[in-house]
Amino acid sequence: MSNQAFPPALDALVEQFARLPGVGRKSAQRMAFFVLGLPDQQVETFAQALLTAKREIHRCPVCQNxxxxxxxxxxxxxxxxxxxxxxxxxxxxxxxxxxxxxxxxxxxxxxxxxxxxxxxxxxxxxxxxxxxxxxxxxxxxxxxxxxxxxxxxxxxxxxxxxxxxxxxxxxxxxxxxxxxxxxxxxxxxxxxxxxxxxxxxx
Ligand SMILES: [Zn+2]
Missing domain, CATH: 3.40.1360.10 (Dna Topoisomerase Vi A Subunit; Chain: A, domain 2)
Known part of the structure; x- marks a missing residue:
């Protein structure tokens, strides 16, 4: 569901936030606008934290935590x-x-x-x-x-x-x-x- 009023890059960002559990369309838009208002450095840190967590965190082979x-x-x-x-x-x-x-x-x-x-x-x-x-x-x-x-x-x-x-x-x-x-x-x-x-x- 794309919004004609948003440029494609913003639409794509909203799309990603809307995938998160419990996040509806409205909240996803709020989050996307919030991110746009952040300093570059903070957005960089945020994106990096996602990638690092995904790369470094595995399931323990014993307990699966x-x-x-x-x-x-x-x-x-x-x-x-x-x-x-x-x-x-x-x-x-x-x-x-x-x-x-x-x-x-x-x-x-x-x-x-x-x-x-x-x-x-x-x-x-x-x-x-x-x-x-x-x-x-x-x-x-x-x-x-x-x-x-x-x-x-x-x-x-x-x-x-x-x-x-x-x-x-x-x-x-x-x-x-x-x-x-x-x-x-x-x-x-x-x-x-x-x-x-x-x-x-x-
Ligand atoms: Zn364990």
Whole structure:
């Protein structure tokens, strides 16, 4: 949807902003005008940050969380973490939420989404086979399902728990705590700590 009133380069910029999640046409235009008003140097820095992040940030080969450089991330490398417990979360931002609480001492596994037939997201689109390979190595004793307590989060947890049972690991689910239909990243630290503490076997 191009706008005759805009020169093509401006149209193209609006187009890119409009691709961002939660950004509508109007907001995209506001952002584009904002960028045009910035000093060259700041626009340069902004563009460079996009390219650098995309180039430098990879998925940790162990937990699949975003990590800079090659090899396992700092959390997976840390000798102070309990490698026998893995907490499965939907998104990288959920790791940040749980780490804020400083309660959890185990490792993580980031799925990068949840199973959602409505949005055409199946297990193959998520870091599921990486989780199975990890658990298959035998050091993990407990897998904590920490997907959100909404329909898709619950279904994903159930699905994974069924896949994991044959490995002989204990699969637990966070005790909520976290309001039903709520999101991990918005839970306060005390609620998250209680949810972890009260986790129950699936
Ligand atoms: Zn990692």
């Amino acid at each position: 975003f990590s800079e450089g090659d090899g396992p991330c700092a959390l997976c490398r840390s000798s102070r973490r309990d490698g026998s417990t893995v907490c499965v979360v939907a998104e990288a931002r959920d790791v940040a939420a749980l780490e804020r609480g400083q309660e959890y001492r185990g490792l993580y596994h980031v799925l990068h989404g949840v199973i959602s037939p409505m949005n055409h997201v199946g297990p193959d689109d998520l870091a599921v086979k990486e989780l199975l390979a990890r658990v298959g190595q035998g050091q993990i004793r407990e897998v904590i399902m920490a997907t959100n307590p909404d329909t898709e989060g619950e279904a994903t947890a159930m699905y994974l728990s069924r896949l994991l049972k044959p490995f002989g690991v204990t699969v637990t689910r966070l005790a909520y705590g976290v309001p039903v239909g709520g999101h991990l990243e918005f839970a306060d630290d005390a609620t998250l700590a209680r949810a972890l503490e009260g986790r129950r076997e699936m």
